[in-house]
Amino acid sequence: MGILKPFSSEQRVEDVEGRPRSGGPGQGADAAVAATLAEQRVEVTEEDDKRIRRKTDRVILTILVWIYFLQVLDKAVLGTASLFNLQEDTGLTGHQYSLVGSISPIAQLAWQPFSTVLIVKVPHRILMPTLVLGWGIAAACMAACHNFGALLAARFFLGLFEAGCLPLFSVITSQWYRRAEQPVRVAAWNGQNGSATMVASALSYGLGHIPSNLLKPWQIIFLFVGLLTIVSAFPVYWKLDNDIPSARFLTDHEKLQAAERLRANQTGIGTREFKWEQVWEVALDPKSYLWLSLAVLINIGASVTSIFGPLVLSSFGFDKFETSLLNIPFGAVEMIVIFGACYAAHKVRIKFAILVGFLLPVIAGSVMLYVLDRGPSERAALVAAYYLLAFLFAGNPLILAWIVGNTGGATKRSATLALFQAGSSAGNIIGPLLFKSQDAPFYLPGLRAVLAVFVAAIACVFIQLANLILLNRLQARRRVRNGKSAVIEDKSMNATYRAEGKETSPEGVVLGEHAFDDLTDRQNDEFVYIY
Structure with a gap:
């Protein structure tokens, strides 16, 4: 489980592939958190x-x-x-x-x-x-x-x-x-x-x-x-x-959580x-x-x-x-x-x-x-x-x-x-x-x-x-074309949070890998629209 290091708004961080990356205020910290969470799931009870x-x-x-x-x-x-x-x-x-x-x-x-x-x-x-x-x-x-x-x-x-x-x-x-x-x-x-x-x-x-x-x-x-x-x-x-x-009101590990x-x-x-x-x-x-x-x-x-x-x-x-x-x-x-x-x-x-x-x-x-x-x-x-x-x-x-x-x-x-x-x-x-x-x-x-x-x-x-x-x-059809199940559970709408590890579809595709990639709802085939 990764521990988040303190970030300043101006600091440089390395992206997932190890290349230096810089950004505007807060962008470096966002990139570091996204990179950490892309590599592993942090336990949240x-x-x-x-x-x-x-x-x-x-x-x-x-x-x-x-x-x-x-x-x-x-x-x-x-x-x-x-x-x-x-x-x-x-x-x-x-x-x-x-x-x-x-x-x-x-x-x-x-x-x-x-x-x-x-x-x-x-x-x-x-x-x-x-x-x-x-x-x-x-x-x-x-x-x-x-x-x-x-x-x-x-x-x-x-x-x-x-x-x-x-x-x-x-x-x-x-x-x-x-x-x-x-x-x-x-x-x-x-x-x-x-x-x-x-x-x-x-x-x-x-x-x-x-x-x-x-x-x-x-x-x-x-x-x-x-x-x-x-x-x-x-x-x-x-x-x-x-x-x-x-x-500032969260600890380093709580930020990841x-x-x-x-x-x-x-x-x-x-x-x-x-x-x-x-x-x-x-x-x-x-x-x-x-x-x-x-x-x-x-x-x-x-x-x-x-x-x-x-x-x-x-x-x-x-x-x-x-x-x-x-x-x-x-x-x-x-x-x-x-x-x-x-x-x-x-x-x-x-x-x-x-x-x-x-x-x-x-x-x-x-x-x-x-x-x-x-x-x-x-x-x-x-x-x-x-x-x-x-x-x-x-x-x-x-x-x-x-x-x-x-x-x-x-x-x-x-x-x-x-x-x-x-x-x-x-x-x-x-x-x-x-x-x-x-x-x-x-x-x-x-x-x-x-x-x-x-x-x-x-x-x-x-x-x-x-x-x-x-x-x-239309999203369900896209998921099928991309090797995923047509229907996926929208856990964001659950009344209580359920801690889970990495999930895979029945076809073996890992789900939730692009949740922090700043994709639009149209670009992300795992996005589920709510009524």
Whole structure:
């Protein structure tokens, strides 16, 4: 059993054949770990697996949860700030508030090609705190805005720095956890959509009561969340590790074990080499465009609740403080839905069915909001219908877990997730524009449009299911041609880790030898697509 020697990000190592090899930050360590694991299987007991997973959760997952919470909070306060005369104080008219809500995802959409490269080339320990510091400054600058142009500029830079957040977090999750563990971990950080909504509403209620002759309530809100984000960038740099080989919270031998337990993922442990052929494969892969379609459709609805949700809620007859408080249970429902959906996907392992099941209540809520009268007698039913829209937030984490579990190759994974973020941004741009000021306070045309969007999303889920079934059949045929069994067990989806040595197919071919070779899902015939 090999023992991993300490690695620095700049060191040179020798590859399997003994030739000197160098690389960017962390690349040499990745090569050494991959070479060691290619030559032998490191023993990992179930207790080892649990210990390493707990250590990873304490460091990596804690950082992901806190930073994603801040990212959502910085965006969510725009909706709650609108209740405290933001539009009136800054002179917003017509579609200008909608454009302020849409400019952030426009910036994210424009930045995605750069995110694809940065996530692969720049060490995560450098990239994440840089992004956090940038969007924290932009959020704090919102407090200094007094007109439409200033708000537009601040929100643009907020979106620019947040552009890499979702794909970066998804890549990090895929590099540290087994495929069976990924849905719950994605839920842990993506579930902060709910907690951030709750905190944004509570903060707005509390900070909105602060008397001040110098600052407006909405300025206090923006300044508080911006400064909180800025100071959080420094602990991230201090605690975050780039990858398993550079993990300071693992011993040398635990690094080998941590990598070994990911062998069944067939997706590698990360690399700093950007491969254009993998980007080309993304462009030719039909499932890429289905992920894109789902991202657009799901986030059209999600943006509506974050930007116009408080305004729709206030149309039921509540004042600004009651609306802030009533939005807190909405955030709680978001959290419950996200964790419930991802836990169900972890246990049942059929992601498409869970996703469809959680979209159905969203359709029901949209129908209720569209057909119910806005009279006082219907107020309770309207609030319940509004809360049903929170089921939509199960969509993004389930789709993200679906993507990272079905994509091999570091560059392909980064490009696919950047494409998903581009779709999310496009949805966030389109969503607010469906709700026009002249349709206030009920916004019935917008509600009718998003209802059609949710139905289309369910149709896309079933098309993707059929595509993945077809891909698995094609993989089985490739395995047979390469002297392997048509059907192989996907151990990455087992609920508990099973330590095993080298396996061979009935035809005598050794399995799992290319798990750390940075092959794409199309290149690796042992890759099994998950539904």
